Amino acid sequence: MGEFDLIARYFTRPPRPGGPTLLGVGDDCALVQPSPGHALAISSDMLVEGRHFLSTVAPDRLGHKALAVNLSDLAACGATPLAFTLALALPRADPQWLEPFSRGLLALADAHGCELIGGDTTQGPLNLCITVFGEVPLQQGRSLALLRSGARVGDDLYVSGHLGDARLALEVFRGQLSVPAAVFDAARARMETPTPRVALGQALRGVATAAADISDGLVGDLGHILRRSGVGACIEAEAALSVIAARDALDAEQALGFVLAGGDDYELVFTAPPDARAAVQAASAHSQTPVTRIGRIEADAGWRLVDAQGRALQRQDQAFDHFK
Amino acid sequence: MGEFDLIARYFTRPPRPGGPTLLGVGDDCALVQPSPGHALAISSDMLVEGRHFLSTVAPDRLGHKALAVNLSDLAACGATPLAFTLALALPRADPQWLEPFSRGLLALADAHGCELIGGDTTQGPLNLCITVFGEVPLQQGRSLALLRSGARVGDDLYVSGHLGDARLALEVFRGQLSVPAAVFDAARARMETPTPRVALGQALRGVATAAADISDGLVGDLGHILRRSGVGACIEAEAALSVIAARDALDAEQALGFVLAGGDDYELVFTAPPDARAAVQAASAHSQTPVTRIGRIEADAGWRLVDAQGRALQRQDQAFDHFK
Incomplete structure (x- = not known):
């Protein structure tokens, strides 16, 4: 299978009529038009075998x-x-790998109405680099982005969902920890198929004062x-301690370490004024995403x-720091 | 040097006031707003050591x-x-590499008014993935993109600049070919520091009927x-044969092979009707980019x-095909 067959077979679908994509996979560039009165939000993440996945x-x-x-x-x-x-970048063009990879990728893309519009394929050590585009409304020339x-x-200081379980699964894979099978299975799913908190993020526009996603551990982000x-x-x-799903399988010190600096969580950490507590709860309910208040913002630097x-x-x- | 020091030192500059970037490096996303009446053109290329560069x-x-x-x-x-x-993805955070790398990168970016707005750094086998954003005017909801x-x-069928010289340089590096030093130096510069034909591309809007960039060799693209x-x-x-700068250093068969299927040229191949010849010449002159008419479009498929x-x-x- 050649490079262009590979792209045609696994990574080419027509743009959704009426969607933001004027031109998708197959030309030198894709063409995208955000909705009127919106700015484009852009982010890029690179995943390397052995660093970001086993x-x-x-x-x-x-x-x-x-x-x-x-x-x-x-x-x-x-x-x-x-x-x-x-x-x-792929070591080789292997249909046994490409078929399920593209299936998992595109299933999540479809769930979020997020179209694959282009990219690149090359031979090399396995490396996945995705650049994602979203839109946020502009109000009088300023974006409403968090x-x-x-x-x-x-x-108040909040986090979404569960923290630390992905790290627990990694420690089990590394042979550093042993937990009951059901605990490991749940933690492994958190590590391997994290749930991006897209609906919560949108619901928090105009409610949260600041937000970040937790990828390098809570205290880092x-x-x-x-x-x-x-x-x-x-x-x-x-x-x-209450936000790690596997709390009961761990001692408190270890659980706290996983929550504070576990990494690979892909939850949101955000802040909102105390008078927005009802609005935060409404955003949580609307997006069907658990939210936990874990502290507060103070004047003294650090945490x-x-x-x-x-x-x-x-x-x-x-x-976590890739170069320390 | 840690990951965030590295980003701060080599890859962070404030967005240009009044430019399209509302928010640059340092948050979860960058925010970009194309000009009114324009669509965003997006492309992504990944460079792997040993495949795309020595x-x-x-x-x-x-x-x-x-x-x-x-x-x-x-x-x-x-x-x-x-x-x-x-x-x-970098094997290690080496200032001796990062400083000149970012200098070369940002010099070309500045020459094209193209701002670095975000990205990712990770430890791993050397891999560079850039996603680039441009804009093209919309007219009655249709883009004017080529x-x-x-x-x-x-x-008519045209190419810009010179083709085949990058491949010549590669063959010299591989020890497959020997040419005079001056010929090699010029060809090596074509291979290592190609000139993207941005001004020509813009000048060809409304003139050319089709265009592609030549990265995998003329006949491929x-x-x-x-x-x-x-x-x-x-x-x-x-x-x-006239478009390879090193024509005189090669026999005709070899020169033709480099022109037709050399790769790594980063010139444009484009088409325009015969009655647009003066307009093509004007675009060439305006963009100070040589253009050569090398053939014509016919009904029979293939070339x-x-x-x-x-x-x-x-x-x-x-x-060239990465998987063949």
């Missing part, structure tokens, strides 16, 4: 994950997904919000952990 | 080339460059135009080569 992952799950981690960035901005490009820079002292907003945060240990009595707990957790 | 290439030249091959796709659509994302599908029987337009082409051997007397010459040249 070589043993099922190809359909990998297809899902490659797009999910990109949709998660759109979710963090409150953007509506439109389209994506896929650049793929940014990392809007958190204010006194805001929260750190981006804190630095860009010029604030700090206090995290309540008990609340944080700190406190117990139920407000006493400081010492932690050394750090974000 | 491990010995100077990093500043590689930075130039990684963006140039993407700008070449915008050129083929007649789009005006706006912005790009860069996803980078497409591959518009060639018509009777059109011309083939895309022919198939999508439902036509064929006749190429005049003498005219084709054929003819001598000065119109007699058919047998050729087996094929496009």
Whole structure:
């Protein structure tokens, strides 16, 4: 199978009539037109075997994950997904891999109305690079996108869904941890097929003051919000512990480490003023996405952990860094 | 040096005031707003060491080339460059490589007013994935982009600049060929720092009937135009031979092979009706880009080569294919 057969067979579908794509796969460029009064939100994520996924992952799950981690960035901005490009380096053109990979990829794309509009294929060590496009409304020339820079002292601090379970699954794969099979299966699904919180992100537009997606661990991605907003945060240990689905299978220290710095979560961390608590709950209900308040924004830079009595707990957790 | 220091030091610059970028590097997404009445043209190219560049290439030249091959796709659509994302897998964070790489990359970006708005960095086998964004005017809801599908029987067939010299340089690197030093130096510059024909592409809007960029060799990329337009082409051997700069250093057979199927040229192949010859020359002059008429579009599918007397010459040249 040649390069162009491969693209035609697995990665070419006609653009949706009336959608934002004027021209899809097959020319030098794709052509996309955002809705009137909207800006385009753009994000790019590259996945490398052994860093972002294990070589043993099922190809359909990998297809899902490659797009999910990109949709998660759109979710963090409150953007509506439109389209994506896929650049793929493959050791060889293997239909046994390409068929399920494209199936998993396109199933998630269809679920979000996000069209594959172009990309590139080349021979090389397995590498998946997706660039995703969404749109956010403009109001008087300013976008309504959720940014990392809007958190204010006194805001509540929230996370969506579950944190730490993906890391638990990784530690089991690494042979560092043993948990009951049902716990592992659930955690493995979190690691291999994360759910991008697209509907929640959109529902939080005009409600949240700042948001980021959690890919490198909670304290790392929260750190981006804190630095860009010029604030700090206090995290309540008990609340944080409540967001790991596998809580009962772990001791508290380990569970807390997975929540704070596990990585690969693809949940949202966001802030909103206390008078928006009802609006946050409404956004959670509307998007059918659990949301947990885990602390608050303070003036002192950095983050700190406190117990139920407000006493400081010492932690050394750090974000994942590819070059440290 | 950590991942975020690396991004801050080498790949972060503030968006140009009044430009299309509402939000640049540093949030979950970048925000881009095309001009009113324009669609966004999008293309993605992935470069892998050993496939698209030699491990010995100077990093500043590689930075130039990684963006140039993407700008070449915008050129083929007649789009005006706006912005790009860069996803980078690196074996290690080496300032000695990153500094010249980013310098070469951003110099070409600045020359085209194309802003770096985001991307990703990860540890892994060296891989560069750029997604580039341009804009093309819309007229009554239809874009004025140059497409591959518009060639018509009777059109002239043109190429820009020089073809085959990049392949010559590669063959010298491979030890398959020996040429005088000055010939090699010029060819090596064509291979390592190609010139994307952005100004020519824009000047050809409304003049050319079809266009494509030549990355996999002339007959391969011309083939895309022919198939999508439902036509064929006749190429005049003498005219084709005139477009390789190193013509005098090669025998005719070899030179013709490099022109027809050399690859890595990043020139444009395009078609225009005979009554547009003056307009094509004006576009060439306006963009200061040489253009050569090398044949014509015919009804019979596929392409054929003819001598000065119109007699058919047998050729087996094929496009480069990553998986064949």
